Amino acid sequence: MNDVDLDFLLGDAEDERPSRRRPPGSRVQQRRSRKRRRRQRRKGYIATVFAMLVIVGVLGGGVYYGVNVAREVLTPKDFTGEGHGEVEVEVKEGATATDVAQLLEKEGVVASARTFLNVIGAAGKTSSLQPGVYTLRKGMSAEAALKAMLDPGNKVVNRVTIREGLRLSKIFTELSTATGRPVEEFQKAAKEDIGLPSYAKGRLEGFAFPATYDISPKDTPKTILSRMVERFVQTAERLDLERRAKELGYTPRQIMIIASIVQAESGRLEDMPKVARVIYNRLSRNPPMKLEMDSTLMYGLGKYGIAATNEDLKSDSPYNTYRRYGLPPGPICNPGDHAIEAALNPADGNWLWFVTVDPKRGITKFTDKESEFWKLREEFNRNRG
Missing domain, CATH: 3.30.1490.480 (Endolytic murein transglycosylase)
Structure with missing residues (x-):
């Protein structure tokens, strides 16, 4: 673009002014002035275009960077294959x-x-x-x-569910099967310091809390049993075992013995508070009344069953509550929280007997009359065939 073209585009401010006489000799200066102004305008135009290009470049770079960042956030890195x-x-x-x-x-x-x-x-x-x-x-x-x-x-860990009411010997067998460790290792660990409360008197039976446990290869028999005791302690604290036992006039250990009998004798959860009431009624009877529970007798004999034979009844075991008054010397199984709660909060009633008349369906009937009890026994025998 030459000077004439630029003049045409930009115009000449002096051309718009009314014509007037100029002093002689000033035309050269005026032409030089116009040329200077045109050069300045060209520089300004170029600077403006350059500035715009810079701004567009910066914005474009920012957008590009932002897109890359967004892509990184939305599509994070990943490995390929199976490792x-x-x-x-x-x-x-x-x-x-x-x-x-x-x-x-x-x-x-x-x-x-x-x-x-x-x-x-x-x-x-x-x-x-x-x-x-x-x-x-x-x-x-x-x-x-x-x-x-x-x-x-x-998954390296074995998940083991210990059911309510299992005897300690059965728990050791199940843990041995799950871990591959000998039963003897669990028997030995049960005698070590595994966190038992003082009222357990060093015996784990009754205090190996039934629940589901994840066992890793790194776990030893001691750590496994300690975890079970810890779960019991947590349950005892939640149920406020020591305070509520004292209010009932019993020790925490006695409550756990009662809870173990409740667990072993109950066919259904709703029967547990009633079974507990029968135990308390018999213990407080005057003159004294034996508990006469098959579950305690069978535990002492190391047997399983719901009906003791005449030969069984002759046992001298301290767990034979047909011959001995009061509670047996310790828990006969490991009760769950429902049985413990039933022992702490027995139902109201005068019952002295109960019979699970239909073991298959878990139907248990309660009575406070001995004559009614014998009728229930006959019903039980009929259902057994």
Whole structure:
């Protein structure tokens, strides 16, 4: 663009002014002035264009950077394949999906906790992860890691459920089967310091709380039994065992003996408070009345059954409540919280006898008359065939 063209575009301010006479000799200066102004205008125009280009470049770079950041956030990094090596990862009780994801990232199993959360969320398995120890690999894709954790074969921990009312000998057998350790190791551990309350008098029977336990290969018989005792102590505190036992006029140990009998004799949960009442009524009877419970007799004989024979009744065992007054010397099984609560809060009633007339359906009937008791016994025998 030459000077004439620029003049045409930008105009000349002096051309718009009314024509007037100029002093001679001033035309050269005026032309120089106009040229100077045109150069300044060109510089300003170029500077403006350059500034706009710089601004556009900065904005474009910011957008590009922002897109990359967003892409990184929305699509976090992930490994590919099934990984390599081997690593054990322990998921604690109560751990959330986020806790597990962060643990997997920390152990190098997955590349990103966020990726794992995205995968588990898309699969609808957020609440499917179970506590335990898992054998996994490092550098696994999030999808492969989730699949491995949902496979029971990768779980190192054995989950064992100890049912209410099991004798300690049976609990040792089940724990031995679950862990592969000899029963003798559990018998030995039961005599060690496993946190038993003082009123247990050093005996675990009655205080190995029935519940579901996760057992890892690292757990010893002592740690397993200690965990069971800890669960009992927690239950005892929740039920306020010591204070409520005192209010009833009994020791915590006596309550646990009663609870164990309630557990062994009850066919259904709703019968437990009534069974407890029968025990208390017999203990407080004047003149004294024997408990006459088959469950205690069978425990002393090391047998199982719901009906003692005449030969059984001759036993000299301190657990033979057909021959001895009062409570047996210790619990006869390991009761759950329902039986303990029933022992602490027995039902109101004058019953002195009960008979489980239909063992298959767990139907038990209660009475305060001995004549009615014998009729119930006949009903029981008929149902047994």
